[in-house]
Amino acid sequence: MQLDLNLLTALDALLEEGSVAGAAARLHVTAPAMSRSLGRIRHTTGDQILVRTGRTMTPTPYAIAVRAQVHELLHQVQGVLAPSRELDLATLERTFTLRWHDSLVALSGPALLASVREQAPGVRLRFVAESSVDTPELRRGEVDLEANANRPAAPDIRAENVGETRLVIVVRREHPLTLDGALTAQRYAAAEHVTVSRRGNLANALDDALARVGLSRRVVATAPTEAAAFAFARDSDLVISVPEATTRSLAAGLGLVVLPLPLELPSAPVYLSWHQRYDTDTAHAWLRGLARDALALCGGS
Template structure:
């Protein structure tokens, strides 16, 4: 039997998208053409692959079992057939879509854009905002490169840890916590807090760390972006806890203050993620390298340790 490699591409798209229409859109073919490909795959494998359940389609047990193998086979085929010619950056014309956390765009985007323009003037970058829900844009090829605090969870998404930064406390200048006295976990917990969450979460790892100390805090609001949270803190006694790297411009431009967080918390990571289809794409690999360098600036030194309580005065008799 002669094997048509186009069927492998179609099968991979069908298993990833879970629908004929979605697979057709991903491969830029018509829905009837993709439906015909599904029919050929069914005849070749002797399995239905996708079966309709109400308004959706569900993969069969066979399809679920071979999904990872299909991914890997297609990846190997693409690697074998990928052109080995060197990349000509001066003539490269391509638009890359990057879905980065807004603070990473502000912090590392200028350096990345400058590097791209200096090496490949025909390349354009589209920075788009993060969604409030998980999406499959990386898998569908609608996003080329993603950068945020989350490691990839899907087996076909590649990822690497590009940097890290520690959490700090951000308050207005003149805030009671920024004045005299030791900044303790108790004083920190007693303040009123604002979280930053595109999903509106009112708790995070800070609450877990406080709970381990037998403490809790009062979160009065969540903000969808750092910019909104900074505006809240600038005109009030509200407190924000954020990665140090994302607070630099606010401390300088908005007159805020960044203080060491009086809690033991691990560093906040920064992950760079992409779909495995781009592993052997020379232009994509070039962009990843530039992004990796730009995001390295996110890594910041840990804030100075929080001073402990002042030791009690020595007994006068002991000092003699």
């Protein structure tokens, strides 16, 4: 059977976008043309690939199982067919998926997007939310770049420290900690706290630091994002402890006050991570450079 490599490109777009219309727009073809490609893919594979459920399309179990393999195969084919092609940013058309900590998106995302649009107007960025569990999207090729405080342990994942930030306290204006007396570790520990954790963790490294000096704090709630935690602090005496580099712009907009943390604690790193398959990908390397600059420019270092 003679295979058409164009079907691999179409299949990758269909699995990425989850719809005929989305895949057509991504590849700059008409919806009827993409629908015909889907029909050929179904005939070739013997699988429906996408099935309609109400107003949306849902991938079949087979489609889910081969999605990462299809993406990897397409990347390999592109590398074989154009190994020495120079990067032409003016004509580059590509969609990059970035899974960054939400506060890093708010802080550095606009600067990154502005640089990308200025240099390569055909490039699109997909910022997706972090997961509450460890996920292998980097390895599967579903995420191009991660940015957060975690250094991946897998040997096939590259990680670059692009900066660091220290923890600070965020409270409402006229909070008791902003009034009389010095801000001590004892006063900090005596307050009620809200932690920021996508996994719902009520304790973190701060509790270990407090324990080392014989103190403990009472955590009354956990929030999945800093923006959500700030809403708790805005109208109460709850205390939020978060990285400084990702905090000041958000806090100022809500009328909150940023105070120094009265504890000796190492600075928190900011890591940029990607899979080793993209080491020699010139477009990916270009994006990594812009991301590195955006994170550093907006306070990552």
